[in-house]
Amino acid sequence: MPVTLRLKRPPIVPLEAEFLSPDVLATLSHAEISAMIVHHGKRRLPLSEFFDVEGERSEDLVLHGELHKLRWVGRGMRRGSITVHGTIGMHLGAYMRGGRIDVHGNAGDWIGAEMKDGTIRIRGNAGGQIGAAYRGAMSGMRNGLIMIDGSAGLEVGMRMRRGTIVVGGPTRDFTGLQMKGGTILLRSGAEIRTGAWMQRGTIISLKPLQMMPTFTYSTTTTPGFLPLLSRHLAPHGITLPTGPYQLYRGDRAVPGKGEILVLA
Amino acid sequence: MIRITGGKIYDPAQGIDGQVRDLCIDDTGKIVETVSGGRIIDATGMVIFPGGVDVHTHVAGGAINFARAMTPEDHRRTQAFIRTKTRRSGLGGMAPTTFATGYLYAGMGFTTVNEAAVPVLSARHTHEELADIPIIDKASLTLMANNEILLEQLEQGEYERAKQVLSWYLWAAKSYGVKAVNPGGVKAWKYGHDAKALDTPIDGYHRLTPGQIVTNLARICDDLGLPHPVHLHCNNLGAPGNITTTLDTLARLEGHRAHIAHSQYHAYGGDGWDTMCSETTVLAEYFNSHPNLTTDAGVVLFGDTVTITADGPWQHLLYKLTGRKWGNLDVENETGCGIVPYTYRPSNVVNAVQWAAGLELLLMIRDPWQVFLSTDHPNGGCFWRYPEIIQMLMSAEFRRECLKKLPDRVKSRIKLPELDREYTLLEIATAMSAGPARALGLTHKGHLGVGADADVVVYEEQVDIQQMFSHPRYVIKAGEVVLEDGDIREAPQGKEFLVRPAMDPATNDFIRPLFEDCYTMKFEHYPVELERIEHPDLRDCQPPATS
Numbered sequence: 119m120p121v122t123l124r125l126k127r128p129p130i131v132p133l134e135a136e137f138l139s140p141d142v143l144a145t146l147s148h149a150e151i152s153a154m155i156v157h158h159g160k161r162r163l164p165l166s167e168f169f170d171v172e173g174e175r176s177e178d179l180v181l182h183g184e185l186h187k188l189r190w191v192g193r194g195m196r197r198g199s200i201t202v203h204g205t206i207g208m209h210l211g212a213y214m215r216g217g218r219i220d221v222h223g224n225a226g227d228w229i230g231a232e233m234k235d236g237t238i239r240i241r242g243n244a245g246g247q248i249g250a251a252y253r254g255a256m257s258g259m260r261n262g263l264i265m266i267d268g269s270a271g272l273e274v275g276m277r278m279r280r281g282t283i284v285v286g287g288p289t290r291d292f293t294g295l296q297m298k299g300g301t302i303l304l305r306s307g308a309e310i311r312t313g314a315w316m317q318r319g320t321i322i323s324l325k326p327l328q329m330m331p332t333f334t335y336s337t338t339t340t341p342g343f344l345p346l347l348s349r350h351l352a353p354h355g356i357t358l359p360t361g362p363y364q365l366y367r368g369d370r371a372v373p374g375k376g377e378i379l380v381l382a
Numbered sequence: 383m384i385r386i387t388g389g390k391i392y393d394p395a396q397g398i399d400g401q402v403r404d405l406c407i408d409d410t411g412k413i414v415e416t417v418s419g420g421r422i423i424d425a426t427g428m429v430i431f432p433g434g435v436d437v438h439t440h441v442a443g444g445a446i447n448f449a450r451a452m453t454p455e456d457h458r459r460t461q462a463f464i465r466t467k468t469r470r471s472g473l474g475g476m477a478p479t480t481f482a483t484g485y486l487y488a489g490m491g492f493t494t495v496n497e498a499a500v501p502v503l504s505a506r507h508t509h510e511e512l513a514d515i516p517i518i519d520k521a522s523l524t525l526m527a528n529n530e531i532l533l534e535q536l537e538q539g540e541y542e543r544a545k546q547v548l549s550w551y552l553w554a555a556k557s558y559g560v561k562a563v564n565p566g567g568v569k570a571w572k573y574g575h576d577a578k579a580l581d582t583p584i585d586g587y588h589r590l591t592p593g594q595i596v597t598n599l600a601r602i603c604d605d606l607g608l609p610h611p612v613h614l615h616c617n618n619l620g621a622p623g624n625i626t627t628t629l630d631t632l633a634r635l636e637g638h639r640a641h642i643a644h645s646q647y648h649a650y651g652g653d654g655w656d657t658m659c660s661e662t663t664v665l666a667e668y669f670n671s672h673p674n675l676t677t678d679a680g681v682v683l684f685g686d687t688v689t690i691t692a693d694g695p696w697q698h699l700l701y702k703l704t705g706r707k708w709g710n711l712d713v714e715n716e717t718g719c720g721i722v723p724y725t726y727r728p729s730n731v732v733n734a735v736q737w738a739a740g741l742e743l744l745l746m747i748r749d750p751w752q753v754f755l756s757t758d759h760p761n762g763g764c765f766w767r768y769p770e771i772i773q774m775l776m777s778a779e780f781r782r783e784c785l786k787k788l789p790d791r792v793k794s795r796i797k798l799p800e801l802d803r804e805y806t807l808l809e810i811a812t813a814m815s816a817g818p819a820r821a822l823g824l825t826h827k828g829h830l831g832v833g834a835d836a837d838v839v840v841y842e843e844q845v846d847i848q849q850m851f852s853h854p855r856y857v858i859k860a861g862e863v864v865l866e867d868g869d870i871r872e873a874p875q876g877k878e879f880l881v882r883p884a885m886d887p888a889t890n891d892f893i894r895p896l897f898e899d900c901y902t903m904k905f906e907h908y909p910v911e912l913e914r915i916e917h918p919d920l921r922d923c924q925p926p927a928t929s
Contacts, residue, residue, distance in 0.1 A: 254454035256706075 121151060121176045123169040125183025125204075131159035132207065133168060136190035140177040140198025140217060148174040181206070186226060192219050195236070208245070211238045214262070227271065230264045232257070233281070239265045239354070243287065246271030249278050257298060259283075265354055275302045278319065282347075284356055294321045297376060301347065303358070316369050316376035322347075324359065324381045333368035338382055341365075383409055383420025384861065389430040389840060392807050394750075394816040395829035399808045405430060407836040411861030415832055421863075425840050428855060431811045432828050433493030433837030434768075437818035438613070438643050438678045439759040441483045442497050442511035442522075444504040445690040445719045448709050449477045449760070453688050453723055469870050470516075476688045476723075476760050484516035484873065486766045488864055491839030491854045493876075494819070494827050497522040498561055498613060498643065499692050501713040502529075503903075505555035506910045509878070513916045516873040517864050519837075521822065521880075523613050524555040525692055527562035527595050528569040530715040531896050536598050537590040543892070545602045549885040550893055552608075554909035558822075558879045558921070559610035560603050561643075563692040564617050565595035568718045576695040578618050580630050592617050593634045600638035606883040607925035609823025611639035616648045619696050622658035624650050625665060632668055632675070641821055644680025644758040646740035652795075658732055659795035660739040666746035669753065676821040677747070678756035681740030681771050682733065683763030684726045691761065694718035715900050726763070731795070734788045736762075738796035741774055741781070745801045750812035751820065768814070769851035775805040775813075776847050823921065824879065836861040877919040884925065 121143050134157040137143075143151060151174060152166040165171065177198030181191070186205040194213040201220045202210075208226035211219045211233055219238045227245035230238045231252055244266045249259035250273055258278040269287030276295040282303070289308040297316040304312075307325030314330060322344075340361035348358045363379035386405040391398050406417040440446050450457075453476055460475030463482050472482030487495060500508045500522045512520045526532055526548060535544035548560065566584035567577035573585040580593035596614065603612045618627040628648040632640075642648070651661035669675055691697060694710060697720020701708035709721035726733040740762065747753040755772070759765035774781050778801070785799055793799060805813070819828025826835045840856040857865035864872045897905050912918060 252455065252458065254452070254456075254707075255458075256455070 119173045119176060120178035120180045120201075121174065122172040122180045123165075123182070124172075125168065125185060126170050127168050128184065129158055129168060129187045132187050132189055133158050134189050135165065136193040138179065138181075138191045138200075139193060139195040140179055140200065141194075141196050143179055144175060144177045144198065146174065148172075186224070189226075192217075205242075211236065214238075224268070228252075229266075230259055230262065233259045233262045233264075235261045237263045237265075239267075241267050243268035244270045246273050246290065247276060248274045248285075249281065249283050250274070250276035251278075259300065263354075265356065269306075275300065278302075282350070284351065294319065294376070297321070303347075303351075303356075313369055313376055313378050315372055315374070317372055317374040319376050320379065321376070322358075322363070322379045327378065327380055329366055329378070329380075330369065332371040333366040333378060334370065336365045336367050338362050338364050341379065383407065383417040384423060384836075384858065384863070385417055385420060386423045386425050386430060386838070386840065389425030389428045390843075391430045391830060392811040393432060393830040394808055394812040395432075395820070396831050398830075399806075400429070405830060405838065407838070407858065407861045409861065411836050413830055413832055413834045413836050423840070423856060425856075428840050428842050429807060430830070431491065431839045431841065432815045432819070432830050432834070433839055433857070433859065434487075434491050434814045435818040435822065435824070435828055436487070436492055436495040436756065436759075436765060437641070437754050437821055438498045438680070438756045439495050439765055440497060440499060440690055440761075441478075441495060441515060441759070442480065442520075443500050443508035444711065444713075445499065445692070445721065446477055446760075447511070448711065448719070449688045449690045449721050450479065452707055452709050452721055453477060456686070456688070468873055470873075474766065476686060476764055478764075478766075480511050480514035481516060484518055484876075485870055488517040488857050488859065488870070489854075490766060490769060490852055491841070491857055492518065492765075492768075492814075493837035493839075493857070493859050494519045494521075494824065496520070496558070496818075496822060499523065499525055499563060500555060500557060500561075501525050501692075501716045502551055502555040502908070503713050503716055505557065506914065509556060509910060509914055512878055513875070515876070517859055517876055519827075519876040519919075520878050521558035521610075521824075522555075522878075523559045523561035523610070524552055524557040525563055525717040526551065526560050527565035527599060528567070528692075528717050530569070530900065531893065533566075533569065533584075533587065533590060533595070534896075536594060537587050541598065541601075544598060545605060546886045546889040547893060548599075548602050549606060549883040550889045553882050553885065556878075556880050556910045556912065556915055556918070558881055559608050559613060560599060561613045561615070562596065562599050563615040563717065564619065564696070565599070566590070566592040567617055568692055568694055571694040571698075571718055572712065578621075578627065580617065580627065580634065593630070596631055596634040597636055600635045600640050604638050605925060607923040608881055608883060609921050609923065610821065611641055613641045613643055615643045615691070615693065619647045619691075619693055620650075620700070622650050622652040622654055624648055625661035628665060629668060632672070635675075637674060639674050640676075642675060642677040644756065644761065645677040645743055646680040646682065646736060646762070647758075649739050649743065650735070655732055658735055660735050660742060660797055662739050662742040662746060663797055666743055669747045670749070673749070673752070676752050676754070676817070677743070678754040678758070678818070679740045679744045680756055680758040680762050681744070682726050682736040683757060683767050683770060684728050684733070684737060685763065686723070686725050687760050687763055688721065688723045689761045690719070690721045692717045692719050694720045696720070697722050700724065714902060728787045729789060731789060731792050734792040735795055738788075738792070738798040741771075742797050742801065744771075744775055744813070745803045746797070750805070750809045751817045753813065754818045754821070755814045769848045772805075772810055772814070772851045773848040776810065778802050778804050875917055877917045878915050879919050879921050880915065881921055881923055883923045
């Protein structure tokens with residue numbers, strides 16, 4: 119039986135609960151989970167102040183409610199699953215190293231920031247800085263898979279080094295900013311400055327993009343790796359046209375060796 | 383009053399090498415012959431050192447603050463100091479915050495540090511930050527080798543005037559001595575250039591060369607009788623083949639006293655990054671034959687750090703080499719500053735040579751009174767990693783283990799595999815306390831003789847040297863037990879050492895129009911008021927007697 123938390127008192131200010139991770143909950147009794155301290159703004163309160171708690175000692179966590187003020191859920195998790203029925207706040211799955219997070223609703227900024235492995239799926243929209251590096255850090259996500267069914271905000275995949283991000287809806291500015299590796303699949307395109315300062319990595323767009331002048335058109339091609347990527351994403355119900363694609367190289371301002379593929 | 387009994391005392395200044403004696407401390411915080419009553423600390427099975435003295439570090443001021451701001455990623459992963467009854471909050475890491483700096487230094491037995499690079503323009507801020515560093519005593523050095531008003535006097539051959547100007551600046555900055563960073567090079571950097579040759583006139587001057595700056599600053603420091611000689615960061619830092627420049631610089635000292643900062647960064651051979659090698663044998667031999675010189679090794683330790691230096695052109699080169707973040711400051715007419723986060727890796731041949739070169743200097747300069755422990759914090763590594771260096775100095779076997787992690791192609795470029803010397807505890811006490819105190823001219827520090835400041839550190843003797851020096855059992859600062867069993871017990875405010883060299887009163891009127899001609903602030907606002915220094919300790923200058 120999973121540990122289930124149902125919101126009973128919406129927080130007024132951000133509620134920080136980085137212990138809400140399967141690694142931690144797997145060893146805790148019902149009473150211990152209820153007594154865990156969360157930070158409501160600067161106040162330290164027990165979790166039971168905000169949630170009805172069911173279940174204990176489980177690697178599966180289920181959250182119910184409009185939790186857009188709940189932050190840091192699944193931080194650094196290595197195993198198990200988190201399922202959210204409703205919205206969820208910032209930093210979901212930040213630094214995660216394994217396991218699976220499934221959100222049936224919208225999510226905030228910094229989802230999967232600096233994650234090293236695992237899978238995150240957001241069925242609704244998400245904020246910005248998906249899989250990104252925190253300010254000052256050298257690298258964003260280093261592995262894993264993030265899938266956003268809806269739209270996403272600014273700086274998706276900023277400084278990511280490896281891993282895959284798939285966004286179903288449109289993304290805002292600076293997608294793939296300073297990207298160092300990995301793959302971003304944009305099913306509905308992006309706003310401006312896509313791939314700015316990217317060094318390496320691949321951005322695939324199924325819709326036309328407004329290309330920066332520092333990217334150079336190279337060729338129209340059908341890349342050989344796309345069937346592999348398709349096979350990787352197929353279990354999640356995501357399909358990918360095999361091409362042809364227009365290949366752009368850049369960002370020459372760095373100078374970088376990244377590639378942007380736009381479906382022809 | 384405190385009496386420490388049963389401990390083995392290591393006091394190089396008095397030639398005491400592990401003898402079991404009582405050590406007595408009176409209520410004024412001084413070492414005395416004997417005390418009656420008071421606390422008795424049983425130090426049986428422990429060793430007693432004078433409190434550590436760091437001759438070259440960067441712990442306060444605009445540059446380290448810039449480094450703190452530039453490395454938020456380090457703040458997220460670093461050791462946090464949580465506020466307690468005796469401790470304020472802070473962060474450790476690559477560039478620890480002010481309170482944490484005091485706790486971390488005291489936490490490994492260091493009680494005095496020397497902030498080695500302060501522009502006069504940011505001296506006020508630096509003193510405010512130094513005042514915020516608890517427990518330890520502090521001194522600071524003023525950057526003078528690129529100061530335009532001073533250089534102008536040297537350009538015109540006005541030695542006496544230059545001496546007065548420098549004296550005025552030292553008092554204006556409320557500092558303890560003179561730091562020369564890349565003489566003329568930082569000035570040239572304002573034109574986008576550097577100064578790598580000692581005999582080529584500096585950009586913006588017709589005659590003045592870096593070599594002349596070195597000679598004159600060393601002479602001025604001696605003529606003013608400053609307790610600490612010129613503290614010299616040579617030209618051409620970090621570049622392959624820079625040993626030539628370094629030896630040339632040392633020759634320009636013409637017999638004057640000098641302290642050579644982080645000499646590891648100035649001891650490279652080769653003619654490019656591909657051929658860079660250690661040339662520490664030559665440099666160590668120079669020190670061995672010139673007792674007027676001291677140096678701190680500037681050891682590099684593998685891992686993350688952030689490099690900060692007034693050597694702006696070098697930092698730009700480092701930024702270009704690494705592609706990482708770069709900060710650059712121009713300090714009006716005085717100096718500059720660059721900041722670049724950096725990771726030293728054993729797999730990187732250049733880094734491996736640097737790592738070996740620092741240790742080689744510590745091992746090949748025979749007199750431990752001439753070469754001191756330092757990492758040029760935070761440039762070569764963080765100061766709280768000094769116990770790692772001590773372990774490498776005391777155990778040749780441990781060094782050999784470390785050498786196994788280096789790429790094979792490094793081995794032919796370094797001398798470290800051939801060195802079997804192991805430091806004794808007395809030599810460690812010399813390199814971390816007695817030597818630096820003497821080099822700084824702090825006669826009341828670095829020893830445990832009667833009348834000395836009661837800065838004492840008590841270590842439990844252990845096989846694990848790193849553990850032993852990382853966690854002292856007791857640290858006593860000015861007669862107060864500040865650390866016991868790993869806990870900060872008290873956090874008193876330390877002193878700040880200053881000098882007031884002799885100066886012609888007319889110098890003020892001489893500098894005013896020059897200052898008002900080129901600075902962006904009012905002359906009256908420029909000098910730091912003595913009242914701003916919370917616990918000033920004015921040290922004597924002893925100029926040579928005139929014949």
